[in-house]
Amino acid sequence: MNLLLALLCCNTCGLLKDKLNENSPSPRIIIVGAGAAGIAAASRLLENGFTDITILEAENRIGGRVWSIKIGDYLADMGGQWVHGEKNNVAFELAWPLGLIERFDENHNFSVRFFGSSGSALSLKTSLNLVELHNSMTNDLADVENLPESFGQFADMKMDKFFKAHKEISPDLYDSLRYMTNLGQMASDGADNWYEVSAKGLRDYAICDGDNSINWKNRTYSTILDILMKKYPNPDEELPVLENVYKDSRVIKINYNKGYNTVKISTADGEEYLGDHVIFTPSLGVLKANYQRLFSPPLPEKKVEAIKNLGFGHEAKILLYYENPWWYTDENKYNSKGIYWTKADREEIENDPERMWMLGLFALYPVEHKPKMLCFWVSSDFSIEMELVPEEIFRQQILQVINKFFSNHYNITEPTKIIRTSWNTNENFLGTYSYRGIESDLADVDYTDLAEPIMRNNKPIIQFAGEATSEHYSTVHGAIDSGWREADRLINLYPRKNDLLKLLTRLTEKKNK
């Protein structure tokens, strides 16, 4: 925008202005989805002089799986919360120099203790040993020559060894702790259980080195959207992204019939949009459920294989706000609390459809810089069940479950606010984040197959972005990378315009000096 304004004001560059118009068609670009990937793509294109950009978003807000809400005195993340790593992590690179984020390790002493449904608890030492085992598992994958198919098979071997070495743990608890560790692993992988996750996939995952639990202090991850749009730190430099977003615009058909170079998009509210290029960013969950209806003609076979066989997981958060926090008697009020069900309790709950979801509860942890808040994490497809429980019953259940696990150890108080997520049942997400499963390996597909654009006359006509198309799949930084990648694909396709605009900028800058 600044460039074009500059262009209009620049009387010495009339010649260039004409040349620009003559040589550079302004392609109509439609971006489906205003999540991190969509916002990143739009910002990058606008920054590079593309002007005809339409962003269609099904929700009535931007951000997608980056979403913060107000709870009590705080803003809190319903979705993406931590910056996972530093090296090759665009989110870190954008936010760290601005002083907005904080490394966990430098500012907190990590501690965790595991509490059982019987009211007893593991010692702090055993709890920490178990976490250490869990944390080392993925690293250890690199040293194994013949990896089993699933991560679960590998983890079982590791846990058997651990139990042999830790005689203080009662054999009655082996299954409970195995199950709990599985849920913990699923919190990061997003699969329903660790036998579905590819061991090779975890070994090969592009982890960013550095601290992997970097928090946004009293802010939330949605600040990244403002940074991408250049609204932060200097609002005067804001790119015109928001004014090109059409909210409540759910795309239901993407027509890219042969013979046309134009894509026709229809939305649920009956509007139609024409584009030269479409960047599609909705989740893999949305693709799995809708790809057959959405695209005409049908998507290429390899793309369909990728959509069907890459994994998309289920998770939920329950945010709890306390006027009177009950856990401050801990040595460190930022200690995490893991939970495990005894065999008897598990069997009882398994047979109660309304409470069954509780078996997905994995950890109750404090949120950095928000000392009156706890977050209860629900792993795996149990989180779908949780979303279906009516509000009043759910509230009672939360109080009961916290009492069951913690009332032997703390004087429990009641939360004044309870907010749960609904990513899995919301038709615009249908899950949380993607993973490479054993099915993906069997079908020989990975994120690159999902990223492959559909070409027409040597030009990308439908492009795919979003976390699941990135080597950093399942993260916000992966989503941003993917949005930039697809923006760059178009920037490279129209180099002439780009070069001229750069030249123009340089001239304008000179003139202004």
Ligand SMILES: Cc1cc2nc3c(=O)[nH]c(=O)nc-3n(C[C@H](O)[C@H](O)[C@H](O)COP(=O)(O)OP(=O)(O)OC[C@H]3O[C@@H](n4cnc5c(N)ncnc54)[C@H](O)[C@@H]3O)c2cc1C
């Ligand atoms: C509970 C949870 C915790 C997480 N924790 C972390 C974390 O700590 N760190 C981290 O890095 N990542 C985390 N993630 C993952 C991260 O949030 C996502 O990977 C990332 O935000 C995905 O961005 P995206 O742009 O690819 O997709 P999305 O954010 O899903 O954006 C796609 C957009 O498309 C819209 N849409 C869907 N269907 C249509 C349609 N038919 N028409 C128009 N628009 C449509 C959606 O409404 C959405 O706004 C977490 C995710 C969840 C759910």
Ligand SMILES: *[C@@H]1O[C@H](CO)[C@@H](O)[C@H](O)[C@H]1NC(C)=O
């Ligand atoms: C971490 O532990 C050290 C040593 O016990 C202590 O000095 C320090 O204050 C603790 N830091 C925090 C943030 O609790």
Ligand SMILES: *[C@@H]1O[C@H](CO)[C@@H](O)[C@H](O)[C@H]1NC(C)=O
């Ligand atoms: C965060 O804290 C800083 C000072 O520590 C304060 O200036 C700022 O207003 C706070 N921001 C929010 C969103 O609460």
Ligand SMILES: *[C@@H]1O[C@H](CO)[C@@H](O)[C@H](O)[C@H]1NC(C)=O
């Ligand atoms: C709970 O409160 C009682 C009464 O005030 C107190 O005696 C007890 O120590 C408290 N228990 C814990 C675990 O803090």
